[in-house]
Amino acid sequence: AQSVTQPDIHITVSEGASLELRCNYSYGATPYLFWYVQSPGQGLQLLLKYFSGDTLVQGIKGFEAEFKRSQSSFNLRKPSVHWSDAAEYFCAVGAGGKTSYDKVIFGPGTSLSVIP
């Protein structure tokens, strides 16, 4: 069965510092991987997704993520954090397939605080 772990429950960084949020997944085949962001009181918004091809994926708001099959990881990075990046970040994994619904499994989330 698919599963997702996010080892860091909460991270605090200073504005302008670099950021890396960790995500590890468990899935037998090539996974479909996502990062979503949730601002306080809001729904989730997709930051980026990986299906195949280049293992370094660019997303919105200056975020990127790198798929490493050997480590079963899909870590999210940003070179310089802005105060507006303070939010909850969710990693998610979905199975492949075009002919049937495939459930997307979400990790528990990492809460990011940014110090001005």
Next chain:
Amino acid sequence: DAGITQSPRHKVTETGTPVTLRCHQTENHRYMYWYRQDPGHGLRLIHYSYGVKDTDKGEVSDGYSVSRSKTEDFLLTLESATSSQTSVYFCAISGLGTGDNEQFFGPGTRLTVL
């Protein structure tokens, strides 16, 4: 932003009462989902729909039922609410419904069961 609304946005109810949450979309997307969000658990799928009158269970479906009589509406019902169902509920939609497609989320409904 995707046209997804949820109603009510907040609700407080008592144990044993029935509760219905509504998700309405204006995107004409085929697939609709109900999740609950609890601290430490991320989002967990309750039920989903892959078309009008076509629904199936997710990973935490016990105590919940759903209905979809129109493309644009997906209702989640708690037949007899319990305190363990206190949570934030999110509706989501997607066009393809496969694991490689983006889901668009509504603003959420905060439900408190006393």
